[in-house]
Amino acid sequence: MKRTLALWLLLAAPLAAEKRESVFYPLAVRDRAVVNARQHGWAAAIRKKAIADAARWLRMSDDELWREMFGPHITRSHMVWSSGHCPACRRPVPMYDWQIDAWAHPWKVRCPHCNELFPKNDFEAFYRSGLDERGVFDPKRADRTLLFNTEHPTPSDPFYRFGVDDGEGYVEGEKRWRFIGAYLLYGQWSQRIEAGLRNLATAYTVTGDRAYAHKAGVLLDRIADLWPSFDYATQGLVYERARYGGGVAGYVYYAITSAYTVMRLVSAYDKIFDGIRDDTSLVGFLRGKDPRKSSFAAIQRNIETNILHHVLENPRQIRTNYPGAERTLALTRTILEWPANRAQLRSDLDEIVRKGVAVDGLSGEKGLSSYAAIAPRELAEILAEYSHLDPGLLPYLLERNPKLRDTYRFHVDMWINREYYPNSGDAGSFARKLLEYPALTFNGPVYSLLGRLARVTRDPLYMQLAWMGNGGRAEGLPHDIFAEDPAGFAAEVKAAISRHGPWPAAASVNKKEWRIAILRHRTDPGSAVWLDYDSVPEGDLKSHYHFDAMNLGLYFGGLNLLPEFGYPAVQFGDWHTPQAIWHRKTAAHNTVVVDGRDQAGGPTECTLWNTGGPLQVIRASSPSQIKGSVYERTIAMIETGPTGYYVFDVFRVQGGKEHAKHTHTTFAEPTVFGVRLAPSPPLYDPGTLMRAFQTGRAAGPAWGVDWKIEDKYGYVQPPRDLHLRYTDLTRDAEAYTAESWTVASATSTTEYWIPTAIVRRRSDSGDLASTFVGLLDPYQGQPQLKRIARLDQDDAAVRVEVELSGGIRDRLLSNASGVTLERRDAEGKVIFTASATGR
Ligand SMILES: [Zn+2]
Ligand SMILES: [Zn+2]
Incomplete structure (x- = not known):
């Protein structure tokens, strides 16, 4: 991890005197909850819900609560089996699809298809048999004669060993299901331990009833006993792999989740502090478990040393998406040191915000x-927490x-x-x-x-x-x-x-630092076009990007007609599979692929932005994406009426030997026009998940595809006859159609093949220059563009004429200085002209 300045500052600050009271929930705050609940129905409902949510744990004995917490000696697993299936019904159950209800079915996970529960053995009995004198499970002590299928308890039964998990998974040949390894995380920890602590702590803050704080104290002290022994890097699996990505750090969970877990533990400690600091029965109970806990000070030390200080000293165990780790560290220090560290904290929060809004x-x-x-x-949660504590903080940070x-x-x-x-x-x-x-x-x-x-x-x-x-x-x-x-x-x-x-009110908008812009129809909020003009971000946080510079999107009639494929398909065995890589590749986007390669990143800029009229234009440029001299897309959105519009698209590329402009739509039935196609070998290596390639040379200056859109999710009611018609006017190009792979979501195995048009140009010289010219006509019923003609001869200034209904004609020009539009009526009289030039 690249340690941030904030992290160093947080670590460098000195520790002040010991905690004496709750920082965020002192008596005055708790009293407000009581008063609000008395005066307002909605507040009474919050209080009632908090009490109901904590009831289950309040009913448990101290000893039962204490025994909920487990130790680190069973391998924890982020998934039962990330690309696996059910051993009973054999249907796919990937990623997080196993159902876990740790109260209805403790120590079991359930198949979402056939409802069979696994493991088939009584794991709880096996677990109890392996507890050592400190109450921690030791697999070497456990009674292995308990490892049998309780539904088939006769040793001669062929199902005697079916579905049996000793903590390290149920194994069939090469296959392994980590039922218990995943249950420990999502069931035992999240649903029984962490939820209990959180709900009890909340119930205390809204009622002031110390019984809740006491129960939470039992849980928290027991968590603290074992907390430093958890190290996900050496004990846990992600996508079935140990030391995934070089060793994903963490505590009970891997680091990304652990940051939030720690936040909740630390916050719960602060919430209950005033309720447990004079709790002699808590001391009495815990002394019975460990004679060293002879005072509240010893319990406080146990919690603070083993959780709060341990986290401050091991920040890599809570490494997560910005600014989760920084927030957790700041919160931890605040709970330990407030108000002595007020000035330090302001500067820490300023640093967090600075990076968070960059x-x-x-x-x-x-x-x-x-x-x-x-x-x-x-940031909202941080500011919400701290502006309570420091009323001057928000104006300070905003300034x-x-x-x-x-x-x-x-x-x-x-x-x-x-x-x-x-x-x-x-x-x-x-x-x-x-x-x-x-x-x-x-x-x-x-x-x-x-x-x-x-x-x-x-x-x-x-x-x-x-x-x-x-x-x-x-x-x-x-x-x-x-x-x-x-x-x-x-x-x-x-x-x-x-x-x-x-x-x-919504208008066209250009986020020049994030490098994405939306052109919006002036009167129809559902009609819009967007252009994403970078790939690898140029800022500090280079994560979760796709190689997608100049990717185009389009909405019409309530549907997304040029969808992004979305979250990578990680459910086929992690982030390194061809399926997961595919959604990030340049060829999976509506942009130009050069020499079959993914984009290279690099500087990118918006060079023309002109909006607000019937013609709206964005132009962006980023030649370093292709390590060439030109990579520039000019998108013009032209309104045809109160809802209608079409897109005039000029994409100039120079560099490399092969340019292929991809346009994939949504679920649709394609009809090709202007060209006869014949089957072709694939254009790319097998890592590009496309199939059914066909190719041909256009008979005239234009060819294209009319996609009849299928509203698979039933978004448009009543149904409408929606189409997207792509017409290509590029010179010296080969026409292709193909199908691009995608999947219903990142947890689904339902695959789709999406119709795709490709315009391809080639040269042997190595410095190919292309000017891709296209028109996109989203329409209902009949196409808006009746006739389309290309008027220029040499690509330098692209001139196109289109005829709309009623004999209206638009003359479009796209050249170095921008885009102009001249609209004439059926008699040839100019209705208006519009020009989008300059920067
Ligand atoms: Zn099943
Ligand atoms: Zn993408």
Whole structure:
């Protein structure tokens, strides 16, 4: 891991005196919860739910709780078998598809198809037989005569050993199912131990009832006993592999999850602190388990040394997506040292925010609707926590980091009709909508933060986000049982919505640092085109990107007609399989592949951005992607009416010997026109997951494909006859069609083959120059573009004329200075001209 400055600062700060009270939940805060629950129905509901959520653990005896925690001597596994199947019904059960309900079916996982439970042995009995004097499972002590299928208990029965797992998996020849290894993580730890601690701690903060703190204290102290013995790098598997990726560090879970686990452990400790510091019965119980625990100070030392300080000293065990580790370390120090470290903490948080908003308000991590939303979500939680503690913090951070004002606007600007995100990088599933705003987790503290942001910035956006997050109403806001003036907040939101409307107006938008732009139809929010113009990010965080520079997207009629393939298909055995690599490759995107290779990254810039009229244009350039001299795409969106539009696309490339422009659509039935095709060998090596290649030379200047769109997810009601018609006008090119592979989602094995058009040019010289000219006509019923003609002779200035219905003609010109449009009526009279030139 590249250690960040923030991390060093956090580690360098001195440790202050010992903790004396809860930092985030002192008595005054807990009292507010009690008062709010008395005064507001929504707050009473939060309290009631917290009590119900903790009831299961409150009922358990101290000893039962203490025995929940397990030790490190069973191999933990991130998946039962990442690309596996059910041993009973043999149907695929990849990745995280095994169902685990640790309360209904302890020590079992269930097949989602046939509902069979595994393992077939009574693992709990085997586990109990192997506990040593400290209560930790030792496989050498365990009674192996218990390892049989309890449904077939006769040794002569052929199923006697079927489905039996001794902790290291059920084995059939080469196959191994880590039922217990995965159960320990998702069942025993997450559902029974961590959930118990979290729910008990929350119940204490909203009720002030020490019984909850006591039970949480039993769990937390027991976790602390064993915590330093957990080391995922040497004890755990990811994709069936030990030391995956050179050794994924971590504690119970691998590091990416451990950061959040630690956050919850540390936060729970702070929540219950005031409730356990004078709890003599807790000391009494724990002394019975270990005579050294003769005072609360010894328990405090156990928890702080084995969890909090251990984490501060081993930050690589919580390495995760930015800024999860930094947040956890800051939180840990705060809980140990506040308020002595107030100044240090401000500078630590300033550093976290600076990096978290560096790229158009985001961290720069790709995966637009997934990983790219992590930093904003995390920042919100951090700011929500700390602005409570330090009321001057938010104005201070906003002044020092003006881009923080863009952070929550990014996923508003990028949301198309509040239905789709233009997914760049590892995000989303093929052609799927995303109906939830991903950059915030809407909960009480976050609502309260939105109120603070609105007051400091005077930007109505935050009130609109709160309104949307709450389902388009003010009732119940801010859902924060610790809020100081909840009724005042709800009234503020209501007032802002009546003044500014429920949602910001959407217009074309260009995120020049993130390097993605959306051209939006001026009157139809569902009509939009986007261009992603980088591949490898130029910022610090180079993760989750695809080799996708100049990738084009398009929405019309409620559907995504040029979808990104989405999150890599890791469910076929990890990130190194051909399936997982494919979604990242250049050929899997609607862009130009040069010499069959993936793009190389490098500087990229938007060289023309002209929007707001009936003709809107973006041009971007990045020749280093192909290590050539020209790689420039010019996209013009031309409106034809209150909903209709078409796209005029000129893609210039120079360098290399072979240029292939790919355009894959969504689920569709293709009809090819203007060319006769015959089967062809594949254009690429087998790592490019394409098939059914056909090729031919166009008879005239134009050829193309009309895709009749299949609305597989039933998004458009009533159904409509939607098409996307691609017409190509490129000179000296070969026409190809093929099918590109994809999969329903990153956890599904349902495969699809998506129709694809390829325009290919070749030369022997090695410095091929191409000008790809295309038109995209998304339409319902009849094509909008009745006739298409190319008027220029030499590619330097591309001139195209198209005829629309009613005899209207558009003359388009794309040259070095930009794009112009002249629209004439049937009589030849100019209706308007538009020009998008300059930068
Ligand atoms: Zn099954
Ligand atoms: Zn992609």
